[in-house]
Amino acid sequence: MLDAGPHAERDRMTDQIATLLSEQRRFPPPQAFAAHAIAQPALYEEAARDRLAFWENEARALDWIRPWTTTLEWRLPHAKWFVGGQLNVAANCIDRHLAGPRRNKAAIIWEGEPGDRRVLTYWELAREVGRAANALKRLGVRRGDRVAIYLPMIPEAAIAMLACARIGAVHSVVFGGFSAESLRDRINDAQAVALITADGGYRRGQIVPLKRFADEAIAECPSIRHVMVVQRRPGGAGDESFAEMKEGRDHWWHRLLDPENPHCPAEAMDAEDLLFILYTSGTTGKPKGIVHTTGGYLTQVTSTTRYVFDLRDDDVFWCTADIGWVTGHSYVVYGPLANGATVLMYEGAPDWPERDRFWKLVARWGVTVFYTAPTAIRAFMKWGTDHPARHDLSTLRLLGSVGEPINPEAWIWYRKHIGGGRCPIVDTWWQTETGGIMITPLPGVTVTKPGSATVPFPGIGAELVDTTGKALPKGGGFLTLTEPWPGMLRTIYGDDDRYRETYWSRFPGRYFAGDGAKLDDDGYWWILGRVDDVLNVAGHRIGTMEVESALVDHPAVAEAAVVGKAHELKGQALAAFVTLKEGNAATAELKDDLKEHVAKKIGAIARPDDVLFSADLPKTRSGKIMRRLLKDIAEGRALGDTTTLADPNVVARLKEQYEGQES
Ligand code: WTA
Numbered sequence: 001m002l003d004a005g006p007h008a009e010r011d012r013m014t015d016q017i018a019t020l021l022s023e024q025r026r027f028p029p030p031q032a033f034a035a036h037a038i039a040q041p042a043l044y045e046e047a048a049r050d051r052l053a054f055w056e057n058e059a060r061a062l063d064w065i066r067p068w069t070t071t072l073e074w075r076l077p078h079a080k081w082f083v084g085g086q087l088n089v090a091a092n093c094i095d096r097h098l099a100g101p102r103r104n105k106a107a108i109i110w111e112g113e114p115g116d117r118r119v120l121t122y123w124e125l126a127r128e129v130g131r132a133a134n135a136l137k138r139l140g141v142r143r144g145d146r147v148a149i150y151l152p153m154i155p156e157a158a159i160a161m162l163a164c165a166r167i168g169a170v171h172s173v174v175f176g177g178f179s180a181e182s183l184r185d186r187i188n189d190a191q192a193v194a195l196i197t198a199d200g201g202y203r204r205g206q207i208v209p210l211k212r213f214a215d216e217a218i219a220e221c222p223s224i225r226h227v228m229v230v231q232r233r234p235g236g237a238g239d240e241s242f243a244e245m246k247e248g249r250d251h252w253w254h255r256l257l258d259p260e261n262p263h264c265p266a267e268a269m270d271a272e273d274l275l276f277i278l279y280t281s282g283t284t285g286k287p288k289g290i291v292h293t294t295g296g297y298l299t300q301v302t303s304t305t306r307y308v309f310d311l312r313d314d315d316v317f318w319c320t321a322d323i324g325w326v327t328g329h330s331y332v333v334y335g336p337l338a339n340g341a342t343v344l345m346y347e348g349a350p351d352w353p354e355r356d357r358f359w360k361l362v363a364r365w366g367v368t369v370f371y372t373a374p375t376a377i378r379a380f381m382k383w384g385t386d387h388p389a390r391h392d393l394s395t396l397r398l399l400g401s402v403g404e405p406i407n408p409e410a411w412i413w414y415r416k417h418i419g420g421g422r423c424p425i426v427d428t429w430w431q432t433e434t435g436g437i438m439i440t441p442l443p444g445v446t447v448t449k450p451g452s453a454t455v456p457f458p459g460i461g462a463e464l465v466d467t468t469g470k471a472l473p474k475g476g477g478f479l480t481l482t483e484p485w486p487g488m489l490r491t492i493y494g495d496d497d498r499y500r501e502t503y504w505s506r507f508p509g510r511y512f513a514g515d516g517a518k519l520d521d522d523g524y525w526w527i528l529g530r531v532d533d534v535l536n537v538a539g540h541r542i543g544t545m546e547v548e549s550a551l552v553d554h555p556a557v558a559e560a561a562v563v564g565k566a567h568e569l570k571g572q573a574l575a576a577f578v579t580l581k582e583g584n585a586a587t588a589e590l591k592d593d594l595k596e597h598v599a600k601k602i603g604a605i606a607r608p609d610d611v612l613f614s615a616d617l618p619k620t621r622s623g624k625i626m627r628r629l630l631k632d633i634a635e636g637r638a639l640g641d642t643t644t645l646a647d648p649n650v651v652a653r654l655k656e657q658y659e660g661q662e663s
Contacts, residue, residue: 065087082295090165113346152202182602272296291491363392405451473519575608577612617650
């Protein structure tokens, strides 16, 4: 699983650790913030004294239909939380806010890329979700059925998720930037019975024709019985020409919902009933369906949202993630809404129509808590300080970062130019698999260090280990989780063996996150990034094997190896080494064609930056491609040990070729 081998990983980590060790800056919590912070230092002590009691207490903040009888049932690697308890996630995110003053509070403030706006109060959200839930039922969607959601960032994305949760259907959201083929594979793996999509969405002024991609996908999805289509296209009402509707199968969302009753009873779900499946890249060519359940997941996202973002009733919380990623699930929809917060949702790109769009949004809506990815921060840095400086960002009081390691310079820039030097920064480490935040500062409590995600959230157990699985008190190694946590994935959909193998076999008894990390003298975590064949491109997880499979699917390609190379803005970019089948010429056109082919197979996020044609790929004598050496070549480094190669000359030739060639 650790393709590059322990030594290579250790060398690479040693370099990174040396750089991070020079980071000496410390930022104690501002006193004014600390005085009123929701999180208090005692939380750590409470959780350390009795971990389960801590989580029970957090779970009690939710509305339960029936209380649980057992807090945790742990049969490694399978955990059950709050066993015997019953609740409904949508009722927790909506209904319980309707009785008090939150009834008329904005739940979702939305802005489309072209500038259209919509504000939904909790009351209005309740009615929309109720009608959508009844519409799903009318189409025959039952408790336990899987529903695929392929939508732009519009309120209907949240409404669709909550409608599924309300009736006990399991949603599988597929990011709108994924291709038809990716959508098809995800639908088929989950055997979804319905798909919710839109005629289109906006991205940098262009319309992304989602319904057309969806049609292409479901031509090969026999399980899909119904398609609901949200009308997003501007020019608006009555213009139905953008999406071709198939009689009997396709239904306009607005027409279907219009006659429905806004009241739909919330299903009593068991704590361990499935809430959603979310596909993510792994180390094989096939994405895995991460399974999350109801009670534990909601407990962890509700608790972390409250403490990590210090969320209050008058906050406007903006998490910039798309709903297609786990960050959108946990911190656009479930965590904030369960807390009765106001969330801002924005459909489009940060540089449309200008590079100050985000700051315009912050100023217009008075955003107070802002949560984004290092990739975005690095882009803002590059675009210059003028853009944020032109807008009033004084409402901001807390900033967050997620998805990739944040380099100290980006952290400092973020603090100064976005946070005005006054906002604490929470750098939060977690994964699709963990469901919620795991390692993070608590604002008002934790002293922060630029580039460090600091310490585990209360009630979370993390340990650094070496290659043999021995726990290390400090230094460099692998990040593992030592205790089951409420929001943890329960399995991989339909493949429990893969679940055991992927997460629990590398270090027996521990969950291995796939990340390398450093633990400093103060016990602070510095996450160094993936050590497996998963890349993190602009905060998006992409498996090298997935891209390789897409490449070898092209008729001209014999063999392909894909590696990540360091990239100033995206963190990592994809470099592909390709050998062609006999009779194919290595032309510039073919290069473009291959990049396009990958975008079509997976989605534009997986398009390689570089494609290099090569007569051979460096292999060990047993035939294994040495990706580590390819990475060295792609990043312009001196070559490491090549003695285990079947033909050492291959690498030297490749290096020469790579350096001499524009890709
Ligand atoms: C990386 C996103 C450093 C890490 C929530 C992890 C981070 C992967 C951080 C999960 C962080 C996430 N610092 N690295 N604060 N947060 N990562 O599943 O490599 O899309 O394993 O979940 O992102 O990506 P995923």
